[in-house]
Amino acid sequence: MDILHNLRENLPADLPDWPLKRALARFSRDHHGDFDKWSNALENLPDLLNREVDLHDAVSVEGDVDTQKLTDALKLFHPWRKGPFSIAEVLIDTEWRSDFKWQRLENALGDLSGQRILDIGCGNGYFGWRMLGRGAREVVGIDPTLLFCMQHLAIEKYVQKPGNWVLPLGIEEIPNTTQFDWVLSMGVIYHRRDPQAHIEQLAALTRSGGHSIVESIVVEGSESLIPPGRYARMRNVWCVPSIDDLCKWLQRAGFTDVRVLDVSVTTMEEQRSTQWMSFDSLIDTLDPQNPQRTIEGHPAPVRAIVVGEKP
Numbered sequence: 001m002d003i004l005h006n007l008r009e010n011l012p013a014d015l016p017d018w019p020l021k022r023a024l025a026r027f028s029r030d031h032h033g034d035f036d037k038w039s040n041a042l043e044n045l046p047d048l049l050n051r052e053v054d055l056h057d058a059v060s061v062e063g064d065v066d067t068q069k070l071t072d073a074l075k076l077f078h079p080w081r082k083g084p085f086s087i088a089e090v091l092i093d094t095e096w097r098s099d100f101k102w103q104r105l106e107n108a109l110g111d112l113s114g115q116r117i118l119d120i121g122c123g124n125g126y127f128g129w130r131m132l133g134r135g136a137r138e139v140v141g142i143d144p145t146l147l148f149c150m151q152h153l154a155i156e157k158y159v160q161k162p163g164n165w166v167l168p169l170g171i172e173e174i175p176n177t178t179q180f181d182w183v184l185s186m187g188v189i190y191h192r193r194d195p196q197a198h199i200e201q202l203a204a205l206t207r208s209g210g211h212s213i214v215e216s217i218v219v220e221g222s223e224s225l226i227p228p229g230r231y232a233r234m235r236n237v238w239c240v241p242s243i244d245d246l247c248k249w250l251q252r253a254g255f256t257d258v259r260v261l262d263v264s265v266t267t268m269e270e271q272r273s274t275q276w277m278s279f280d281s282l283i284d285t286l287d288p289q290n291p292q293r294t295i296e297g298h299p300a301p302v303r304a305i306v307v308g309e310k311p
């Protein structure tokens with residue numbers, strides 16, 4: 001069986017100039033040395049009978065399946081970062097309780113009936129399923145990390161609801177030829193060297209009357225932090241914005257009605273090592289003597305969600 005058959009036959013329509021062929025070509029051992037392992041794991045996922053899907057209150061699929069076979073195949077996609085997913089008796093207890101972020105976000109999104117959404121840096125597409133559960137017509141997710149695209153295919157086998165894609169593409173590869181009702185950039189901006197340019201691209205991708213959401217680690221006060229080295233052990237954090245700067249960048253890019261929806265300290269309940277992500281996690285990046293600080297002495301992660309409207 002060709003695991004990509006479904007994706008190849010059902011790519012999102014109406015994305016002129018998007019490099020979809022290039023995206024498909026990345027599902028290959030030439031692109032990632034672990035591709036064959038993940039591809040075999042997909043082939044070995046057992047079928048599930050009497051399927052019942054809930055995307056509104058969780059990402060959950062009930063049904064009858066060989067639990068051991070399912071667990072063994074899913075574990076080959078370690079590390080599972082975003083979730084949780086519940087498939088029959090198997091709870092994929094991911095590093096992040098992304099359902100916490102969803103709760104902070106969902107009221108702002110409201111009823112998404114008929115909406116077309118772009119989720120930049122979507123991970124394995126967790127939020128895409130939640131948005132379909134809120135009525136979204138389609139969610140185009142992009143994320144250059146092939147493992148997350150493979151995890152998405154594994155979950156999709158059980159959810160079997162069309163309209164949530166995870167394509168192995170980076171934001172820098174996307175032309176601004178299609179405008180979306182909602183454009184989400186969550187956990188991405190601090191990895192971009194030019195945050196203002198990133199927000200300008202979000203504006204170009206948002207239709208007039210649509211909205212963009214930027215979610216980021218932030219620092220308190222008015223000054224953004226430019227970490228001289230790592231931030232919380234992460235190598236590629238260029239700028240941790242202040243909330244003021246984040247709002248200013250959105251306004252400068254032409255967004256109106258810019259609002260801060262939420263500011264939350266990241267807790268060890270929300271981000272932690274589990275059986276499904278056994279590497280280091282938040283606790284290992286904080287100063288053991290003072291968990292208000294990262295191991296490098298920066299303020300510990302606090303995250304904010306900001307929304308703006310495209311006039």
Ligand SMILES: C[S@@+](CC[C@H](N)C(=O)[O-])C[C@H]1O[C@@H](n2cnc3c(N)ncnc32)[C@H](O)[C@@H]1O
Nearest residue numbers: 082120121122123143144145170171186187188
């Ligand atoms: C911190 S995670 C955030 C995942 C998810 N959006 C969330 O909020 O939980 C950042 C994601 O951005 C992806 N990413 C890294 N570089 C990217 C790029 N150039 N374009 C789009 N996504 C990128 C990573 O692979 C990773 O999945």
